[in-house]
Ligand SMILES: Nc1ncnc2c1ncn2[C@@H]1O[C@H](COP(=O)(O)OP(=O)(O)OC[C@H]2O[C@@H]([n+]3cccc(C(=O)O)c3)[C@H](O)[C@@H]2O)[C@@H](O)[C@H]1O
């Protein structure tokens with residue numbers, strides 16, 4: 729992987745949050761806190777940048793489980809204002825109004841979009857910005873809900889791979905159990921990013937870095953990483969298939 733000076737990266741991330749908040753003349757930021765490492769990292773960075781008084785954490789579970797405890801741990805450790813809002817009633821009411829039972833991916837996307845609505849309701853009413861938590865691995869593979877967790881005003885981690893987010897989290901003092909837990913979108917019981925994506929973040933990031941940043945030939949990547957060519961082609965397929973998620977809607981040239 730590329731060699732980053734993580735202390736320098738942290739300073740840049742903190743300055744970025746501070747600058748963008750000032751530029752927007754916003755009073756603070758609101759972040760969805762899941763109990764996972766991406767949101768914990770963004771919350772730590774925002775607290776460093778703006779002070780704990782100007783950071784609002786929204787914990788928005790559908791399922792009441794250990795993740796809720798972990799999200800509370802993050803907010804309490806940082807001393808930020810936080811609210812616990814169950815989205816179960818809202819999501820179930822949506823589904824009832826839709827009139828048919830949603831498949832699990834569609835229902836998961838509905839959860840992610842419901843959280844987006846709650847984040848923006850708070851941002852609008854307080855003159856806050858919504859900070860997103862997407863990282864480069866998720867962004868490039870399309871592993872996020874379009875206009876759901878993918879929607880935000882600024883996404884500080886968007887240029888950092890998941891394996892790099894783990895390094896930053898360690899240096900920021902994110903609680904160990906949050907760093908070592910299996911990444912999960914938490915959209916259904918037992919969901920795991922690496923199982924759903926069909927590849928470990930370690931290998932995914934090595935392939936993405938070579939394909940996207942270094943623009944290496946696919947056969948060279950397979951050779952260098954000692955993996956079958958199909959793995960590299962699969963990652964390339966994920967990038968292509970999700971192109972529409974990385975841009976605003978377009979229409980024909982007139
Ligand atoms: N070629 C194309 N051009 C323009 N638009 C296109 C399109 N193909 C689909 N679309 C549109 O995009 C929609 C599909 O995209 P989307 O609604 O996002 O849905 P989709 O990509 O099917 O599902 C989201 C995936 O992200 C995962 N996820 C979600 C949320 C959080 C996390 C996490 O890590 O925390 C992970 C989730 O587990 C699932 O695998 C289609 O219904 C259609 O409206």
Ligand SMILES: Nc1ncnc2c1ncn2[C@@H]1O[C@H](COP(=O)(O)OP(=O)(O)OP(=O)(O)O)[C@@H](O)[C@H]1O
Pocket residue numbers: 759760761762763764765766767768786787788789790843861866877910911912913914921
């Ligand atoms: N229960 C939840 N409450 C509040 N926000 C949530 C919840 N679930 C997901 N989110 C938001 O959606 C984002 C995307 O989820 P994602 O799983 O990719 O990140 P994470 O949970 O922070 O880290 P990890 O990928 O390691 O689980 C979260 O970072 C968070 O901002």
Ligand SMILES: [Mg+2]
Pocket residue numbers: 762763764765911912913914
């Ligand atoms: Mg998660």
